[in-house]
Amino acid sequence: MKVGIVGGTGDIGEGIAMRLSSQHDVVIGSREADKAVHSSECCLSTLAGLGLPCSCSGVSNQEAIDRSDIIILAIPFRHVEPTLSTLNGFEDKIVISPVNPMEKRDYFVYTPPAEGSAALMIKRLLPPETRLCTAFNTVAANKWKALTEDLHLAVPVCGDDPAAKIRVMELIDSVSHVKSYDAGPLAASCMVECLTPLLLNIARFNRMRDVGIQFR
Amino acid sequence: MKVGIVGGTGDIGEGIAMRLSSQHDVVIGSREADKAVHSSECCLSTLAGLGLPCSCSGVSNQEAIDRSDIIILAIPFRHVEPTLSTLNGFEDKIVISPVNPMEKRDYFVYTPPAEGSAALMIKRLLPPETRLCTAFNTVAANKWKALTEDLHLAVPVCGDDPAAKIRVMELIDSVSHVKSYDAGPLAASCMVECLTPLLLNIARFNRMRDVGIQFR
Numbered sequence: 001m002k003v004g005i006v007g008g009t010g011d012i013g014e015g016i017a018m019r020l021s022s023q024h025d026v027v028i029g030s031r032e033a034d035k036a037v038h039s040s041e042c043c044l045s046t047l048a049g050l051g052l053p054c055s056c057s058g059v060s061n062q063e064a065i066d067r068s069d070i071i072i073l074a075i076p077f078r079h080v081e082p083t084l085s086t087l088n089g090f091e092d093k094i095v096i097s098p099v100n101p102m103e104k105r106d107y108f109v110y111t112p113p114a115e116g117s118a119a120l121m122i123k124r125l126l127p128p129e130t131r132l133c134t135a136f137n138t139v140a141a142n143k144w145k146a147l148t149e150d151l152h153l154a155v156p157v158c159g160d161d162p163a164a165k166i167r168v169m170e171l172i173d174s175v176s177h178v179k180s181y182d183a184g185p186l187a188a189s190c191m192v193e194c195l196t197p198l199l200l201n202i203a204r205f206n207r208m209r210d211v212g213i214q215f216r
Numbered sequence: 217m218k219v220g221i222v223g224g225t226g227d228i229g230e231g232i233a234m235r236l237s238s239q240h241d242v243v244i245g246s247r248e249a250d251k252a253v254h255s256s257e258c259c260l261s262t263l264a265g266l267g268l269p270c271s272c273s274g275v276s277n278q279e280a281i282d283r284s285d286i287i288i289l290a291i292p293f294r295h296v297e298p299t300l301s302t303l304n305g306f307e308d309k310i311v312i313s314p315v316n317p318m319e320k321r322d323y324f325v326y327t328p329p330a331e332g333s334a335a336l337m338i339k340r341l342l343p344p345e346t347r348l349c350t351a352f353n354t355v356a357a358n359k360w361k362a363l364t365e366d367l368h369l370a371v372p373v374c375g376d377d378p379a380a381k382i383r384v385m386e387l388i389d390s391v392s393h394v395k396s397y398d399a400g401p402l403a404a405s406c407m408v409e410c411l412t413p414l415l416l417n418i419a420r421f422n423r424m425r426d427v428g429i430q431f432r
Contacts, residue, residue, distance in 0.1 A: 107404050152432070184322075185322065188414075188417055190410075194406075202372065213430065216429075
């Protein structure tokens, strides 16, 4: 699978790129292609240092979309609308939203847009043929990046296209011991997105770091 | 600790009563005291059959409140307002809401009231001196009832009264291997309540049963 990461030079995008690029062709995208090239070089040298294979390149966000079958939108919620308005070519592609709209007050609060979730807002912004899934929301950037650490974590997936959902779940299951779970249709994404502020609160109020979940 | 369970003859109330009554004095409440007496007899004989101690009695909901230090509101969301309107004496008591407002459509949907969560609605309905916490939301009734099964599960707790929260967390930690986590103030309860429809969706779409969570 060829996986493009829009916003692949951010914290979470870089982490996902590192984890996926030893097994998949990863195309790191950025608004500035130079930064994406730098990230891909970092990724290549980090994985080489660990004796791992790595297939990874750095390009513009648009090129990351054009070259890939699966596209991960690794961008903060506030950048979603302006970023997507500059990009095209999503038709018939599998697009993954790991986006969690939230605010930090005395604690982290889930703050979905009027559509009810980031995923449903993104659905409105993309062409109707886009095969959109919610996934990769609940694993912290540091966990993705800790390449020598086994990840025994759950990743819930929402989506309305069964074949796309299966491919996304296979992609997730290819990473360490991460296990994907079908969490229902795209409209159920709010319940997945709001796990992230919950996990940040759990970390904060219990003096933990990079908390993830398991279902059992 | 003396623990009263309002709605203690329901599925989840009965399960919690069974788990707690081997270590704490449990007062099962019901609209009909006869039903509560029957539940407490079931509980006593079930625990005796397993060679476990049991301290448990059945009374009216009002008596369960009057006799207890900690009160668990084990009632479905739709019954909360009518039930609480018939009860009093909550002042200065620790009250636990395990209530999850949700609807079953093609999937389970979190449907909070105007206040933002069941907990915040309950706060409005109870006297201001009530020491309200959200807890016990995420463990299925069957898990509470499977007394010979070790429970390696997480229970997030929200609340604004630090001392009350500590007592609720101690109560939770007294059950099997269940581990309590501080999930922030009462206003953060929506993120805990909406775990339950998520877990029901995970169970349904992945052919699992009685799914709970762990943080790690």
